[in-house]
Amino acid sequence: xALLLPASIELGAQAAKxxxxxxxxxxxxxxxxxxxxxxxxxIGTPVFTKARADWHNASCHVSSGSTVTGHIVxxxxxxxxxxxxxxxxxxxxxxxNDHPSHMLFSLFAVIVETVREEDAALADYGVFGAASxxxxxxxxxxxxxxxxLGQSQQTSVRSSxxxxxxxxxxxxxxxVLGQKNLLLSVGDGLEGGSVLSSSKGxxxxxxxxxxxLMPRVFSPPEMxxxxxxxxxxxxxxATVPPSPKGTPSISTIEKEPDTTEICSSxxxxxxxxxxxxxxxxxxxxxxxxxxxxxxxxxxxxxxxxHEATLTxxxxxNLLFAFDSHxxxxxxxxxxxxxxxxxxxxxxxxxxxxxxxxxxxWQVPNTGQYVWPLGKGRILVHLGQKLCLLNSHLDSIRxxxxxxxxxxxxxSPFGSHVVVxxxxxxxxxxxxxxxxATQQVEPEEDVDLQLLDDNLELLLASHQSxxxxxxxxxxxxxxxxxxxxxxxxRVNEYxxxxxxxxxxxxxxxxxxxxxxxxxxxxxxxxxxxxPLQNWYRMVRSDGTSVLVGHGSSREIDQVSQAVNDQExxxxxxxAEGTQGYNDSFFKxxxxxxxxxxxxxxxxxxxxxxxxxxxxxxxxxxxSPSGDQLAILxxxxxxxxALPPFPR
Numbered sequence: 001x002a003l004l005l006p007a008s009i010e011l012g013a014q015a016a017k018x019x020x021x022x023x024x025x026x027x028x029x030x031x032x033x034x035x036x037x038x039x040x041x042x043i044g045t046p047v048f049t050k051a052r053a054d055w056h057n058a059s060c061h062v063s064s065g066s067t068v069t070g071h072i073v074x075x076x077x078x079x080x081x082x083x084x085x086x087x088x089x090x091x092x093x094x095x096x097n098d099h100p101s102h103m104l105f106s107l108f109a110v111i112v113e114t115v116r117e118e119d120a121a122l123a124d125y126g127v128f129g130a131a132s133x134x135x136x137x138x139x140x141x142x143x144x145x146x147x148x149l150g151q152s153q154q155t156s157v158r159s160s161x162x163x164x165x166x167x168x169x170x171x172x173x174x175x176v177l178g179q180k181n182l183l184l185s186v187g188d189g190l191e192g193g194s195v196l197s198s199s200k201g202x203x204x205x206x207x208x209x210x211x212x213l214m215p216r217v218f219s220p221p222e223m224x225x226x227x228x229x230x231x232x233x234x235x236x237x238a239t240v241p242p243s244p245k246g247t248p249s250i251s252t253i254e255k256e257p258d259t260t261e262i263c264s265s266x267x268x269x270x271x272x273x274x275x276x277x278x279x280x281x282x283x284x285x286x287x288x289x290x291x292x293x294x295x296x297x298x299x300x301x302x303x304x305x306h307e308a309t310l311t312x313x314x315x316x317n318l319l320f321a322f323d324s325h326x327x328x329x330x331x332x333x334x335x336x337x338x339x340x341x342x343x344x345x346x347x348x349x350x351x352x353x354x355x356x357x358x359x360x361w362q363v364p365n366t367g368q369y370v371w372p373l374g375k376g377r378i379l380v381h382l383g384q385k386l387c388l389l390n391s392h393l394d395s396i397r398x399x400x401x402x403x404x405x406x407x408x409x410x411s412p413f414g415s416h417v418v419v420x421x422x423x424x425x426x427x428x429x430x431x432x433x434x435x436a437t438q439q440v441e442p443e444e445d446v447d448l449q450l451l452d453d454n455l456e457l458l459l460a461s462h463q464s465x466x467x468x469x470x471x472x473x474x475x476x477x478x479x480x481x482x483x484x485x486x487x488x489r490v491n492e493y494x495x496x497x498x499x500x501x502x503x504x505x506x507x508x509x510x511x512x513x514x515x516x517x518x519x520x521x522x523x524x525x526x527x528x529x530p531l532q533n534w535y536r537m538v539r540s541d542g543t544s545v546l547v548g549h550g551s552s553r554e555i556d557q558v559s560q561a562v563n564d565q566e567x568x569x570x571x572x573x574a575e576g577t578q579g580y581n582d583s584f585f586k587x588x589x590x591x592x593x594x595x596x597x598x599x600x601x602x603x604x605x606x607x608x609x610x611x612x613x614x615x616x617x618x619x620x621x622s623p624s625g626d627q628l629a630i631l632x633x634x635x636x637x638x639x640a641l642p643p644f645p646r
Contacts, residue, residue, distance in 0.1 A: 028055045028094075028105065028213040030068050033426075033434060033442060036196070036205040038077040038085040045072045047089055048434065049211055050425050057215065060096035060103060065425045065445050068105070068213065069093040073193040078202045086197035088189035091213055105213040106187045107194035109171050112178035112209045121493035122418070122450055122461045122470065122477055171212065179205070192216065207443075260505045260523070260538050263547050268602030270535075270548035270569070270595070279609045282630075282637035286353045291346050293322045295633060297586040301614060304556055304572075306368050309617040310631050312562065313391045314376040315624055318350040320636065321370055324360065340364060340383070347393055350627060350638060357393055364405065368617070372562075373414035373453060381405060386419065388455055397455050406446045407469035412518050412561065414453050416495075418470045418477075420446040423462070441465075474518040478502065480511060490521065492540070503542040509581075514559060516567050517599055520545060522559035533557060537567065537602065546602040552577040555584065562621045566605060566646075568628065570594045570619050572612060586614060594619050594630055596641060605646050608639050 030049035047070040055062040070091035078085045091105035174184045189195040308322035326342040347357040363369045369381040376391040388397040406420035423445040434442035450459040476494035490502045507525030535557040537546040561567035589612035596606040611632045618631040628639040
């Protein structure tokens with residue numbers, strides 16, 4: 001539960017039991033980073049948490065996300081002799097001013113139910129004002145465009161509107177919220193640690209539970225007044241905000257029809273051809289072998305890659321960039337090491353295939369590294385910076401990256417860009433420990449920068465690395481929320497308005513959302529019976545432009561648009577049935593099909609079929625919509641599209 005405790009604490013008038021006094025004026029909110037189970041713990045095992053908000057006293061400042069460490073002082077697992085279980089935790093190390101310092105804290109209260117951050121918009125965690133942004137992101141000027149967002153100069157913390165946990169107005173010492181049969185005794189354990197216990201079986205507290213800590217001070221027995229302090233919450237924070245008015249219950253949600261799968265008169269059901277032979281031949285083709293492109297095909301794959309990319313910068317310049325497979329090197333980025341590769345960028349004329357320019361760049365070995373921004377410009381990831389380039393590949397502006405690039409999200413026509421950079425919350429030793437104990441990459445913060453189309457900073461924010469990347473429309477941000485029972489909701493958070501619900505739909509797997517047209521969303525989901533992927537182009541009012549029912553042989557669907565009149569969809573088909581997220585060999589792929597549709601009603605304008613490739617960005621529409629380029633195993637095929645009107 002996202003609970004922001006106030007700094008003011010009301011003390012209860014109770015007799016002291018020991019000389020340990022809790023300084024209740026400064027509660028430190030932390031999130032548990034490792035699960036706790038007495039059966040798997042021993043004395044001395046470290047307990048890692050991270051601060052969920054800034055905290056300070058006269059000698060120590062703890063930044064949000066800093067590590068607060070404790071250790072197990074005593075542990076008693078469930079056994080034949082003991083029906084219950086218990087463990088004693090002492091917190092004694094905190095990152096003060098970014099340096100580990102010895103400071104004793106008592107575990108004061110536990111809130112087991114955690115907040116769901118999927119429904120939190122960028123601005124809800126935003127930092128505004130020059131001083132705040134410089135502190136948060138390491139520098140940068142703040143343009144006047146901040147006024148567009150209509151936000152105040154402060155950091156905001158948002159409570160979940162979907163949680164069923166009711167917060168009391170007063171948080172008391174030893175209180176446990178969200179988990180039955182879990183008891184907390186504050187400061188009564190060995191060495192003054194707090195004791196967590198369960199009367200039956202082994203207790204278990206999962207990652208993400210909130211531990212509310214209080215600093216401990218030592219005073220003579222005659223001065224000790226209380227160890228059972230009371231935290232009073234203002235009435236405005238007494239309870240979690242109720243669910244939005246009109247939000248249906250789970251039982252109602254299950255009965256509601258999925259309107260996005262229904263095609264009306266202004267919608268089309270996708271019907272791609274099922275066999276070779278009845279598709280147009282390319283008007284021209286360019287062999288990529290003389291350019292040095294040799295695709296790698298060996299081994300199993302779990303998805304499509306960014307080994308190469310096709311991008312129209314403008315009508316006269318097509319960028320073909322690919323891994324040249326030169327010997328790479330490794331670049332230190334924090335305590336992480338990134339593998340670098342050499343990308344060869346070939347700028348050519350799509351009409352006559354004349355090569356304008358060839359450059360080579362160093363880029364990280366995974367992930368997308370080219371994003372079209374419109375107006376004859378592209379954004380490119382080069383080493384530890386992002387570069388805005390013109391149609392001649394000359395640099396217009398650069399943005400330095402302070403860490404590993406997590407993602408770049410671009411609105412359909414490039415008016416807004418979100419850059420996510422991994423912000424390491426732990427030391428190298430803590431990171432290695434968490435990875436070993438959890439068998440997954442530990443949660444980190446992702447620092448976000450919302451930029452305009454000239455890479456001017458509008459907003460600095462952050463989110464968890466476990467959340468999907470931000471999806472942008474021209475008008476704002478959208479997020480997908482799980483409703484339960486395979487139901488999903490998409491909310492929009494406009495830059496200059498109130499949040500609103502866009503669409504509800506059903507998918508048996510976690511859906512993939514992308515923004516292709518200014519007000520439309522391309523959604524890829526799946527049905528478990530029969531096993532198949534489906535895809536839809538959905539308007540903001542919940543009606544569909546295009547519905548593709550898919551099949552169990554379709555393993556990838558991607559959409560692209562360069563104007564508001566049409567869009568393209570690529571579907572890759574396999575020779576046989578493929579399960580959701582199954583790995584595959586290149587030889588399992590049969591073909592890739594690219595169809596172009598009218599955005600007003602989904603009418604198919606054009607369709608082509610080509611040999612399959614493992615490249616994600618394997619096709620591109622020209623800005624004027626009169627040409628389609630498709631990357632195949634041996635070259636680039638160019639198709640002329642029907643002239644307007646269509």
